[in-house]
Amino acid sequence: MLELVFLIPLFAGIMATFLPVKLGRIILVITALLHVQLTGMCWLKISAPMFDAYFRATPEGTLVLLVTSFIFLFISIYSVSYMRETEMENEHVFIGCMLFFLAAMSMVTLADHLIVLWIAIEATTLVSAPLIFVHRSKEALEATWKYVLICSVGIALALLGSFFITLSMDIGQVDVPLAFSALQAVAANLDPVWLKAGFVFVVIGYGTKMGLAPMHTWLPDAHSESPSPASALLSGALLNCAFLGVYKTHTLLYAAGLGTYSSNVLIVFGLVSMSVAAVFIMNQTDYKRMLAYSSIENMGIIAFGIAIGGLGTYGAMLHLIHHSLIKSSLFLSSGNILLGYGTKLIKNTGNMAKLLPKTFLAFFAGFAGISGFPPFGIFISELLIIIGAFRSGRFVSIGIFIFCLILIFAGAARLVMRMSFAQHDEDILVQEKMLRILPSYALLLTSAILCVWLPESLYQTIINAITAIGGGLNG
Amino acid sequence: MIQLSDAILSLVLLSVLLSLSSNRLMGLVRIMAFQGILVSLVPLFLDQHQGIGAGSILFLQIMILIKGILIPGFMYIAVNKVKIRTEVEPFVGYHASLFTGLAFIVISAYITERLNISLPGGHALLLITAITTMASGLFLLMARRKAITQVIGYLMMENGIYLVGAALAKESHTQYVVEFGVLLDLLVGVMIMGIVLHNINSAFDDVDTALLGRLKD
Numbered sequence: 001m002l003e004l005v006f007l008i009p010l011f012a013g014i015m016a017t018f019l020p021v022k023l024g025r026i027i028l029v030i031t032a033l034l035h036v037q038l039t040g041m042c043w044l045k046i047s048a049p050m051f052d053a054y055f056r057a058t059p060e061g062t063l064v065l066l067v068t069s070f071i072f073l074f075i076s077i078y079s080v081s082y083m084r085e086t087e088m089e090n091e092h093v094f095i096g097c098m099l100f101f102l103a104a105m106s107m108v109t110l111a112d113h114l115i116v117l118w119i120a121i122e123a124t125t126l127v128s129a130p131l132i133f134v135h136r137s138k139e140a141l142e143a144t145w146k147y148v149l150i151c152s153v154g155i156a157l158a159l160l161g162s163f164f165i166t167l168s169m170d171i172g173q174v175d176v177p178l179a180f181s182a183l184q185a186v187a188a189n190l191d192p193v194w195l196k197a198g199f200v201f202v203v204i205g206y207g208t209k210m211g212l213a214p215m216h217t218w219l220p221d222a223h224s225e226s227p228s229p230a231s232a233l234l235s236g237a238l239l240n241c242a243f244l245g246v247y248k249t250h251t252l253l254y255a256a257g258l259g260t261y262s263s264n265v266l267i268v269f270g271l272v273s274m275s276v277a278a279v280f281i282m283n284q285t286d287y288k289r290m291l292a293y294s295s296i297e298n299m300g301i302i303a304f305g306i307a308i309g310g311l312g313t314y315g316a317m318l319h320l321i322h323h324s325l326i327k328s329s330l331f332l333s334s335g336n337i338l339l340g341y342g343t344k345l346i347k348n349t350g351n352m353a354k355l356l357p358k359t360f361l362a363f364f365a366g367f368a369g370i371s372g373f374p375p376f377g378i379f380i381s382e383l384l385i386i387i388g389a390f391r392s393g394r395f396v397s398i399g400i401f402i403f404c405l406i407l408i409f410a411g412a413a414r415l416v417m418r419m420s421f422a423q424h425d426e427d428i429l430v431q432e433k434m435l436r437i438l439p440s441y442a443l444l445l446t447s448a449i450l451c452v453w454l455p456e457s458l459y460q461t462i463i464n465a466i467t468a469i470g471g472g473l474n475g
Numbered sequence: 476m477i478q479l480s481d482a483i484l485s486l487v488l489l490s491v492l493l494s495l496s497s498n499r500l501m502g503l504v505r506i507m508a509f510q511g512i513l514v515s516l517v518p519l520f521l522d523q524h525q526g527i528g529a530g531s532i533l534f535l536q537i538m539i540l541i542k543g544i545l546i547p548g549f550m551y552i553a554v555n556k557v558k559i560r561t562e563v564e565p566f567v568g569y570h571a572s573l574f575t576g577l578a579f580i581v582i583s584a585y586i587t588e589r590l591n592i593s594l595p596g597g598h599a600l601l602l603i604t605a606i607t608t609m610a611s612g613l614f615l616l617m618a619r620r621k622a623i624t625q626v627i628g629y630l631m632m633e634n635g636i637y638l639v640g641a642a643l644a645k646e647s648h649t650q651y652v653v654e655f656g657v658l659l660d661l662l663v664g665v666m667i668m669g670i671v672l673h674n675i676n677s678a679f680d681d682v683d684t685a686l687l688g689r690l691k692d
Binding site: 054113115116118119122123125126129130133136138139141142143144145146148149152153156159160163164166167170178220221224225280284289 | 609613616622625629632633636639640643650653656657660663664667668671672674675687688690692
């Protein structure tokens with residue numbers, strides 16, 4: 001039964017909310033392990049969906065599910081150690097919401113019905129709001145308010161977009177279930193005008209959640225104010241889920257022969273996101289906000305890569321995997337830095353190389369990875385996207401793309417250098433612990449391994465996911 | 476029964492205009508309850524000719540319960556509990572808001588006129604109401620200072636989108652499980668907003684969104 005992938009975290013979350021905190025922590029890790037196992041079963045196609053009108057294991061969905069499940073495992077291990085060091089008033093709520101969040105995201109990855117997908121994405125907003133809110137500071141309140149309101153309004157527009165797609169079915173006299181897989185087959189009969197209108201609203205709606213500029217304004221606040229394990233989940237898993245909504249609709253348009261139109265929309269949003277990130281990362285004073293803007297940049301890269309098609313699409317899918325791995329590792333390291341220095345301001349940190357050597361290694365390696373240096377996977381994915389864009393002859397776009405990458409690298413490098421090597425005389429508040437270091441290392445190591453060796457089944461799934469929009473290694 | 480559905484839709488339009496000119500929070504919450512019930516009733520009078528099944532009756536009751544009673548009730552508690560000053564405190568004045576609302580009606584009538592070429596006919600007033608409600612919701616969201624009015628604006632926008640769904644989608648797509656999920660999301664969303672609102676009030680002693688300016692670049 002495929003639905004267990006999200007039902008089990010749901011029940012575990014309910015249990016963890018009411019049980020004592022110590023038991024809750026154990027439930028968190030056990031559920032994470034169980035979830036990996038269930039994902040494996042879904043991956044091997046052993047489990048079939050029970051409600052097949054609403055849920056289906058698509059290649060792109062299982063890919064995102066695998067990434068989510070994998071990073072959740074490490075984040076849950078990290079959280080247990082992190083929660084011991086910080087004083088949280090409502091820790092059982094935090095644990096419960098982490099599990100609900102996992103459930104909602106798993107539901108997104110499996111949803112096939114248009115409206116069920118919408119329900120699941122809205123549910124991710126609602127269950128992750130308490131995660132941001134958990135410290136109850138004035139800043140956290142503001143961040144939560146912006147997050148809930150901006151995302152809810154944005155996602156409401158996606159619902160409108162879904163209704164437009166329904167209308168395009170009615171006008172085209174198409175009578176199939178309102179599911180992506182069913183619509184895919186009959187896409188050519190859909191009414192093109194309303195399909196295009198629907199796509200724009202869906203991109204604005206789910207794009208808000210994905211962090212595409214100019215709808216990104218909630219993202220830096222939410223990522224910087226939530227506790228680090230939650231930031232890692234938001235950046236590494238949630239953004240991918242929202243992307244899935246955009247991707248599925250893009251596939252639909254491609255099948256309807258409107259691929260050029262939807263690609264152009266995505267390229268514009270992608271490049272605007274990258275430019276906005278490049279501008280705001282320059283004079284950033286807060287290292288978690290810096291990482292958040294980097295997430296906006298990477299979501300822009302993924303949208304761009306998907307849109308150019310061919311090799312670029314393959315690169316974008318690789319980028320999705322590696323961005324999740326590296327960025328969640330970076331946010332986990334930033335949690336250690338926050339514990340160590342007690343501040344999020346870059347100017348109050350420094351000399352990390354001496355004071356927090358293990359965290360420094362993870363943070364610096366992660367920074368190298370996210371900037372596109374080998375041996376980490378983003379090196380390959382960005383290279384493939386650039387080659388793909390050259391092949392499709394989009395020279396102006398590729399110019400902007402590379403320029404933004406350089407700006408962001410230059411801006412972030414200055415800040416990271418300052419954090420790592422500048423003078424700092426005060427002592428460290430909380431020392432490093434292995435449990436809070438190893439998850440970051442493991443995530444980075446996975447990215448490095450996947451860079452040189454991609455398992456056959458993973459490769460095949462990526463190819464299956466992207467052939468629907470004309471992507472492939474030879475495209 | 477066309478006339479009855481038109482009467483309900485006119486009442487929805489009236490509630491939109493009332494909410495734009497309302498200067499009391501309590502009044503605004505009452506208008507939202509009224510609008511929620513009206514919007515839930517719309518499908519009943521649209522599909523008279525297709526017959527009403529047991530499922531749709533049950534769903535109608537749930538919808539009235541959530542949109543007309545639970546959500547406004549929750550807002551009512553929030554307004555009472557936070558003990559805020561009861562004025563709405565607009566950025567844009569009441570007369571200007573009202574005028575904008577009227578302008579929205581004219582614009583949506585124009586849009587509907589233009590769209591009718593490719594629309595299944597007979598839904599002209601429904602679509603006008605839907606677009607006006609949506610636009611006014613967005614306007615309310617931006618033009619009022621209190622955080623609680625932003626929630627009301629969001630709800631109004633959601634009502635408008637629901638009307639668009641009712642206007643555009645054929646009956647055959649209606650699956651109550653799915654619609655119930657959407658409603659549940661809405662309900663939980665408003666509850667979470669209410670909780671955050673309560674906390675904002677106790678942290679800042681007010682729910683003015685101008686106070687929320689600590690995080691910026």
